[in-house]
Amino acid sequence: MSSRRPRSPAISGFVLFLACNRGAPPQPPSDVAAPAPDVAGRTAAPAVVSDGPPRLFRNARIMTAAGDIFERADLLVVGGRISAVGPGLTAPDGAVVVDAAGKTITPGIIDTHSHIGVYAAPGLNGHSDGNEASAPNTAYARAEDGYWPQDPQIDRARAGGVTTAQILPGSANLIGGRSVTVRFLPDARSVGDVKFPGAPYGLKMACGENPKRVYGDKAGPKTRMGNIAGFRDAFQKAKEYERTWSKYHKDHADWEKNKDKPGSASRPSGPAGAGKDGQPGKPPDEPQPPARDFGLETLGLVLKGEILVHNHCYRADEMSQMLDLAATYGFKIRSFHHAVEAYKIADRLAAADTAASIWADWWGFKAEAFDGILENAALLHAAGGRSIIHSDSPTGIQRLNHEAAKAMHAGRRIGIDISDNDALRWLTANPAWALGIDHEVGTLTPGKRADLVVWSGDPFSVYTRAEQVYIDGEPVFVRGSHEPGTDFELGYNPGAAPPAPVQPVPSNLSAAH
Amino acid sequence: MSHILLAALTLLAPAPAARAAPPARPAAPVAVVTGGDLHVGDGTVVKNATVLIRDGKFAGVGGPELAASAPADAVRVDATGKVVTPGLIACDNQLGLVEIDLEGSTHDDARSGDHPIRAAYDASRAFHAESSLIQVQAIGGVTTAAVAPAGGLLSGQVAWVDLVHGDHRGALARAGVAIDGNLGHSFAGSRAAALAKLQEVLTDAQVFRGRKDAYERAQTRPFAAHALDLQALQPALAGQVPLTLTADRASDILAALDLAKEYKLRLVVVGGSEAWKVAPELAAAKVPVIVQPSRNLPSSFDTLGARLDNAALLAAAGVPVVIAWLDDSHNLRNITQEAGIAVANGLPWATALRAITLEPALAYGQSATHGSVAVGKVANLVVWSGDPLELSSRPTHVFVRGRAIPMVSRQTLLRDRYRSLDKFGAGGPTKSTDARPRPDTGAPATTAAPRKSDAPARLAV
Numbered sequence: 024m025s026s027r028r029p030r031s032p033a034i035s036g037f038v039l040f041l042a043c044n045r046g047a048p049p050q051p052p053s054d055v056a057a058p059a060p061d062v063a064g065r066t067a068a069p070a071v072v073s074d075g076p077p078r079l080f081r082n083a084r085i086m087t088a089a090g091d092i093f094e095r096a097d098l099l100v101v102g103g104r105i106s107a108v109g110p111g112l113t114a115p116d117g118a119v120v121v122d123a124a125g126k127t128i129t130p131g132i133i134d135t136h137s138h139i140g141v142y143a144a145p146g147l148n149g150h151s152d153g154n155e156a157s158a159p160n161t162a163y164a165r166a167e168d169g170y171w172p173q174d175p176q177i178d179r180a181r182a183g184g185v186t187t188a189q190i191l192p193g194s195a196n197l198i199g200g201r202s203v204t205v206r207f208l209p210d211a212r213s214v215g216d217v218k219f220p221g222a223p224y225g226l227k228m229a230c231g232e233n234p235k236r237v238y239g240d241k242a243g244p245k246t247r248m249g250n251i252a253g254f255r256d257a258f259q260k261a262k263e264y265e266r267t268w269s270k271y272h273k274d275h276a277d278w279e280k281n282k283d284k285p286g287s288a289s290r291p292s293g294p295a296g297a298g299k300d301g302q303p304g305k306p307p308d309e310p311q312p313p314a315r316d317f318g319l320e321t322l323g324l325v326l327k328g329e330i331l332v333h334n335h336c337y338r339a340d341e342m343s344q345m346l347d348l349a350a351t352y353g354f355k356i357r358s359f360h361h362a363v364e365a366y367k368i369a370d371r372l373a374a375a376d377t378a379a380s381i382w383a384d385w386w387g388f389k390a391e392a393f394d395g396i397l398e399n400a401a402l403l404h405a406a407g408g409r410s411i412i413h414s415d416s417p418t419g420i421q422r423l424n425h426e427a428a429k430a431m432h433a434g435r436r437i438g439i440d441i442s443d444n445d446a447l448r449w450l451t452a453n454p455a456w457a458l459g460i461d462h463e464v465g466t467l468t469p470g471k472r473a474d475l476v477v478w479s480g481d482p483f484s485v486y487t488r489a490e491q492v493y494i495d496g497e498p499v500f501v502r503g504s505h506e507p508g509t510d511f512e513l514g515y516n517p518g519a520a521p522p523a524p525v526q527p528v529p530s531n532l533s534a535a536h
Numbered sequence: 537m538s539h540i541l542l543a544a545l546t547l548l549a550p551a552p553a554a555r556a557a558p559p560a561r562p563a564a565p566v567a568v569v570t571g572g573d574l575h576v577g578d579g580t581v582v583k584n585a586t587v588l589i590r591d592g593k594f595a596g597v598g599g600p601e602l603a604a605s606a607p608a609d610a611v612r613v614d615a616t617g618k619v620v621t622p623g624l625i626a627c628d629n630q631l632g633l634v635e636i637d638l639e640g641s642t643h644d645d646a647r648s649g650d651h652p653i654r655a656a657y658d659a660s661r662a663f664h665a666e667s668s669l670i671q672v673q674a675i676g677g678v679t680t681a682a683v684a685p686a687g688g689l690l691s692g693q694v695a696w697v698d699l700v701h702g703d704h705r706g707a708l709a710r711a712g713v714a715i716d717g718n719l720g721h722s723f724a725g726s727r728a729a730a731l732a733k734l735q736e737v738l739t740d741a742q743v744f745r746g747r748k749d750a751y752e753r754a755q756t757r758p759f760a761a762h763a764l765d766l767q768a769l770q771p772a773l774a775g776q777v778p779l780t781l782t783a784d785r786a787s788d789i790l791a792a793l794d795l796a797k798e799y800k801l802r803l804v805v806v807g808g809s810e811a812w813k814v815a816p817e818l819a820a821a822k823v824p825v826i827v828q829p830s831r832n833l834p835s836s837f838d839t840l841g842a843r844l845d846n847a848a849l850l851a852a853a854g855v856p857v858v859i860a861w862l863d864d865s866h867n868l869r870n871i872t873q874e875a876g877i878a879v880a881n882g883l884p885w886a887t888a889l890r891a892i893t894l895e896p897a898l899a900y901g902q903s904a905t906h907g908s909v910a911v912g913k914v915a916n917l918v919v920w921s922g923d924p925l926e927l928s929s930r931p932t933h934v935f936v937r938g939r940a941i942p943m944v945s946r947q948t949l950l951r952d953r954y955r956s957l958d959k960f961g962a963g964g965p966t967k968s969t970d971a972r973p974r975p976d977t978g979a980p981a982t983t984a985a986p987r988k989s990d991a992p993a994r995l996a997v
Contacts, residue, residue, distance in 0.1 A: 145836050175834050232638070367954050386947070387669065387866035389638040396947045402955065418830055425873060428927040436930065437955070485876030485927050515840045520812060523848035523882030531573070532619060532923040 068221065068463060072472055073103025073495040079114040083123035083477070088130050088451045089466035090444055098128060100473040103495035108467055123477055126490065129447055130467050131186025131474035132423050133454035135333065135380040136360050136413035140190050140205070140214075141166055143174035144417065150174075154193035155200060159238050160257050162226070162318035164200030166190045167218065172211035173509040176417040181207040181500050181507075183421035184476035184489035187219055189458050191360075194229035194335040195237040197244065197253045201321060202227055202333060204458050206474075206494055209507030223459040225357070226325050228254070229335040230345060231391045251344065258352040261322035267313045268323075274310040282306050331357040331459055333380075337391035339367035346375050358411065358457040363395040369406035378457045379403055380413035383426035383433075400427075400449060401434020401441055411453045423450050428483035443483065472496075486528055564938040566590045568606040572615030572919060577622040577893040577908030579886050585620060589915040592938035597909055611940060613933050615919045621889065622909050623679025623916025623936065624924075625896035626868035627826050627860040628716070628780060628806050631681045632663040632670065632697065632707075637864050646687040652723045652730075653737050656764035657692025659683045660711035665704045669866055671945040674699040676869025677924065677931045679916035682713065682900050684780065689730055690717040690737070693768060694780065696902055698916065700936050709914070713900045714804070715772045719783040719792060720838055731791055736760045738799045741769040777901060778802040780826070784809040785838040793821055804899050807831075807862065808850075810841035815853035824856035824899040828863070829878035847891070848882030857883070858899050859891040876925040888925060914938075 078100040085093040085108060097112035098105065114120050141153035152169030155161040170190055180188065187206050192199030202225035205217040230250060239245040244253050283306075324330040332349070336342045336359045349356050358378035359365065363386060365372055365379035372379055379400075386395025400410040412427045414420035431446035448465075455465025464474050473496035480487045492500035500506060503522075567589040574585030574597070586603045588596035596602045606612070635642035644662035647654045663683060673681070679699050685692035694714040700707045723730040740759040744766040750756050751763065759766060771777045781792045784807045793814075796803035805811060808825040811818060818825060829847045834840045851857045859875050861868045875888040883891075897907025905914050915938035922929040934941050 144834050145840075179832060236638075366951070367957075370957050370960075384867055384870070387636060388864050390636055393636060394950055396951045398951050398955075402951075406957070417833055421832075422830070422877070425927055429873075432928050432930070437951070483927060485873055485925055486880045488880055512834065512840070515834075516813075519841070519843075520849055523845035523852065525880070525882050526884045528879060528885050528923075532926075 070104070071102035072220075073497055075103065075495075075497050077101045077106075077115045077118035078121060078473075078493075078496055079112060079118050080121045080123045080128060080477070084127040085467060086127060086129045086443065086447050086482070087467040088444060088447045089468050092444055098467065098475070100493075100496035103473055103497070105467055105469050105471050105473050107469055121477070121491075125480075127478045127480060127482055127487075128467070129184075129476050129478065129482055130451040130465055131476055131492065131494065132184045132450045133458065133460075133465065134180075134185055134188040134414050134420050134423060135358060135378075135411055135454045135457050136415045137180070137188040137190055137417075137420055138193060138415070139176045139180060139188065139417055139420070140170040140172065140174045141192070142417075143171045144176050154195040156193075156195040156237055159196050159234055159244060159253055160198045160318065161192075161196050161200050162198045162257065162321045163316075164192060165203065165224075166192050166201060166227075167203035167214045170203060170205065170214040172214060172217060173511055175509050175512050176420075177207050178209075178506070178508055179417065180420045181209070181492055182489060182502070184424065184478070184482075184492055185420055186474040186476075186492060186494050186499075187455075187458075187460070187464060188420070189225055189333070189454075191225070191333060192227045194227070194233045196227075197229060197234050197250055198257055198318075198322075199227035199229060201225065201330065204460065207499070208494055209499055219458075219460055219463075221460075221463070224321075224324075224330045225333045225458065226321060226330050227333055227335070228345075230341045231335075231337055232389055233335070247341070251348065254345075254348055257322055258326070258348075258354075261319050261326060262352070264313075264316060264319035265323045265326065271310060271312050275312075278307060278310055282309075325354050326352065328355065331355075331457070333358050333360055333457075335360045337361050337363050337389075338394075339364035341391075343368055343371060346371060346377065357459075358409075360413065361392070361415070363392050363399065365408070365410075366396060366399045366402040367394075369403045369408050372403060373406045373408035376409070378409035378411050378453060380411040380454070380457065381430075382415070382419070383412060383429040397429065397433035398437060398439075400430040401437070401439045404434065404441060404445060404449075405439045409453050409456065410449050411457055412449045413454070424478075424482040424487070425485060428485075431483065446483065563591050564589070565609065565611050566595075566607055567611040567613070567915075567935065567938065567940065568603050569613045569615050569620060569917065569919060569933070569935075570600065570603050572618045572620040574620045574909060575622075575886075575889055575924075576910070577890065579890060587620065587909060587917060589917070589935060589938045592915055594909055594911050594913050594915050594917075596911060613919060613940070615933075618932065619920040619922060619924055619929075620909075621677075621918050621920065621924055622893045622907060623918055623934070624677045624871060624892045625680045625682070625906065626673065626678045626871055626892075627682045627858055627896045627899070628684045628694075628782075628862060629681060629860070629865040629868055630686060631673065631683050631699075631865045631868060632665065632667045633659060633683060633685070634865060635664075635667055635669070646685055646691065651761075652689035652733060653761035653765050654685065654688045654692045655690045655715055655737075655766075655768040656762065657685050658695070658711055658768075659685050659693060660695035660697075660708050663695055663697060663708065665700065665707040666702050668946040669868075670699050670707075671701045671941075672866070672947055673868045674701065674934055674936060674941055675931060675943045675945055675948075677872065677918040677920070677934060678868050679918070679934065679936045680709070680896075680906055681868065682896065684714075684716040688718070689723040689733055690715060690765070690769075692716060694900070696900060696906075698914065698937055699941075700939075701941070706937070709905070710902065712768075712771065712777065713902060714778045714780045715769065716780045716806075717782070719781055719788045720785065727788060727791070731795065733760070734795060735798075737765070738769065738773065738795075738801075741766040741773055742799075745770055745773070772801055773799060775800060775802055778804045778899065780804040780806050780899075782806040784836075784842075786810040786813040786841065788838070789814050790817065793817055793823065796821070796823070802901075804858075806860075809839040809846065811855070812843065812846045812849040812853075813841055815850050815855055818850070819854035822856070824858055824895065825850055826858040826860045826862075826896075826899065827878075828860055829874050829881065829883075831862075844877065844881040845883075847878040847888075851883055851887050856895055856898065857887065857891045858895045859888065860896075872925050872929075873927065876927070879925060885925070 080098040096110045099107045143150040155164040191202045204219040204222035211217045360380045362379040404410045452465040455461035477491035490502045569587040574582040630645040633645040647657045683695040693712040696710040696713045805825045811825045832844045894907035897903040917935040919933040
């Protein structure tokens with residue numbers, strides 16, 4: 024299922040955000056005559072993404088999320104990428120050996136839905152950068168421009184085993200703007216230090232109650248009718264914008280072809296193509312580009328499949344309508360988000376190959392969330408759909424492994440066959456696919472980036488904690504010895520007590536699952 | 537003007553704490569649960585335990601011999617290989633007061649208006665026994681809730697409710713088991729103003745207690761709250777019920793301790809994100825703290841010290857720890873997960889289980905009837921498939937007031953309705969024959985899927 028999205032010829036030839044370990048931020052496209060679209064894209068991923076030493080993790084239980092679960096094996100990292108997984112690996116010269124006996128290693132967790140950095144802690148007015156709630160369509164806005172890399176929530180998420188997250192604009196708007204996929208690297212000074220190399224942008228869209236609530240007393244939308252009308256209007260305009268640019272590109276190409284042929288009969292349209300007196304001689308004027316619109320450009324890239332749609336949508340009927348709308352305009356919805364009623368249309372979601380990013384058990388906080396059930400992820404999984412456990416919460420993001428466990432066990436209780444590997448994929452491989460980075464992360468497969476977590480035990484146990492977290496094979500969190508903190512928290516909590524020692528759990532508790 | 541009328545009403549109203557539970561429904565059948573490992577709630581464990589339930593109460597706790605004393609028609613549950621605990625108690629929530637958070641028409645959790653003193657607001661009067669939230673929590677092992685009003689400086693009176701779904705007369709166990717309130721910026725935008733207002737009201741309530749006759753003759757100075765509110769505060773001033781105060785910042789918790797000392801109040805701290813910083817003072821005052829262990833974010837400047845081992849540090853210092861789900865009331869069932877999180881961060885397992893059973897009952901003064909499996913207490917009992925704190929476990933049987941409840945909720949009904957989608961016909965994104973406009977031309981699409989039935993068209997009038 025985790026096939027790579029073919030690289031579209033539409034992006035070839037553009038200068039793209041190059042894949043690298045700590046890339047510089049992408050250069051914003053300048054306002055030139057024929058600008059490159061503002062899009063990150065796939066480039067040949069470098070074979071070496073870290074200059075750290077090779078690292079050999081020994082004797083761990085290894086859950087690859089690619090199908091294999093090794094009860095006792097080794098994992099070798101070279102150049103920041105996974106080199107091998109299996110029993111009895113040999114440490115290369117200069118390798119750092121990590122004794123992981125009794126531990127479990129999984130891929131780093133990937134959250135498709137976070138507002139960390141754009142709704143930073145503390146929740147101050149000055150930190151509210153997640154909703155450009157000034158108009159229902161702000162397709163031109165970008166989450167990366169609001170991302171504060173000193174948000175203390177980042178450290179907590181990392182300590183929970185999360186290595187990558189999609190940071191989304193909020194859901195006030197029908198079209199909130201572009202998401203950014205970041206890695207929770209420490210010591211970041213700007214978003215450019217943490218953008219996932221080569222990750223495509225996402226587009227945040229929101230159905231249902233939120234746009235109604237935010238704009239109902241303003242210029243609208245006030246109803247779900249207005250919501251859908253707003254989407255149609257936006258994508259219709261994007262189609263027309265695309266046509267305008269296509270025409271310009273064609274005209275310009277014609278002009279290029281003919282500009283050195285002053286007598287040619289084949290001339291671009293426009294009055295400058297020929298002399299006023301109809302006589303040959305004066306070369307035609309170069310066609311000028313239409314006015315650039317960053318919002319319509321973003322939507323146009325959605326129509327081309329270069330930007331992946333992430334659609335906040337709770338209800339089954341509404342998700343169905345959005346699938347129809349997307350089909351009408353010829354784009355795909357990569358993942359619905361929240362989707363508490365995904366189980367009601369699991370067949371449709373599977374057929375459309377649209378993922379559902381959901382909670383294990385949140386429900387009832389609003390009318391459109393009233394029909395949440397514990398078996399949502401399991402039923403979608405059983406229908407052949409792509410389940411993802413997401414957080415949308417700076418607390419929940421710290422324990423996505425718990426949430427997957429709850430959803431997995433709820434499914435097993437009603438007889439759905441869900442392996443540990445399946446449930447792990449809800450946290451790793453499936454979100455990697457939803458974010459268009461599954462060729463780089465999401466499973467412990469040789470060749471992928473060595474983003475991984477060393478857990479104290481079974482990651483689906485409530486008592487388990489992440490002990491070590493690695494990104495590109497480099498430790499970014501080691502419990503007790505390397506727990507990076509942000510600038511903000513410096514100087515608070517003077518004389519804080521040391522961490523409480525962990526007590527053993529009674530071993531005689533029955534565990535008849 | 538209306539003070540006299542209010543005073544008259546006050547004299548008619550019974551003291552909240554004195555209101556006893558209404559008569560039980562027709563007697564539940566005798567039940568006997570055998571073979572499990574019983575975690576009594578007070579820290580002791582009885583292997584291969586037999587629990588006998590009669591008339592809604594625990595009638596016996598012992599070994600296999602006890603099962604023989606049950607009548608032939610008793611409900612029998614074989615808990616061999618399972619874990620048996622008291623029913624869990626969820627504290628400081630709005631269960632039965634709020635159905636949907638963002639829908640104000642479903643809210644009964646607060647007296648509206650600006651007045652910060654709402655001590656007379658009685659949550660038991662608003663509790664809705666048919667709320668869909670009740671059964672969702674009950675089949676997750678929660679059998680009792682301390683239902684608290686929200687908002688204001690003093691929000692009102694806490695109701696102690698057993699989760700008997702649909703029983704309007706019977707769910708309430710006891711009204712007015714605590715007065716609930718909030719420190720911090722809960723009044724006039726300043727914690728100092730909030731404290732001053734609380735002192736004013738508590739002093740007025742003391743004066744009011746001794747001068748009711750004068751009050752009725754309008755011979756007292758104006759009071760800072762209505763007579764009903766002043767009257768409602770009397771059980772708290774008499775130390776009969778606790779004041780449950782939400783406070784997170786360490787300085788607020790200290791202020792609450794000072795207030796409790798000044799007015800001889802029984803204090804319970806709710807939230808307590810920074811309680812670990814003042815653990816010795818809390819322990820010395822024997823003040824319980826109700827925490828949600830997963831709360832470790834510096835979400836505001838009042839919680840910069842929030843950390844995952846708060847519960848562990850408090851318990852180690854000797855502070856009575858209660859574990860609660862303090863977010864919205866739809867997932868109170870997750871107090872098991874919260875207790876597990878506390879264990880993962882240093883709280884001893886037995887203390888964690890106690891923090892969702894006996895400690896809540898003690899904090900709200902209800903341990904005579906709730907919180908542990910002991911003869912004479914209300915028979916709220918859960919049989920678990922395994923370790924109750926573990927994510928893989930689930931209740932297999934739940935007894936509320938001595939009855940095995942149906943393991944059904946609105947959620948399980950929805951699940952069962954949609955477990956198979958066959959009845960809806962073939963899947964796929966489109967079943968509509970709407971002439972959807974093509975984006976470019978506005979002409980009707982020509983590739984619409986066939987309509988499954990024409991019923992929708994007839995309905996679309």
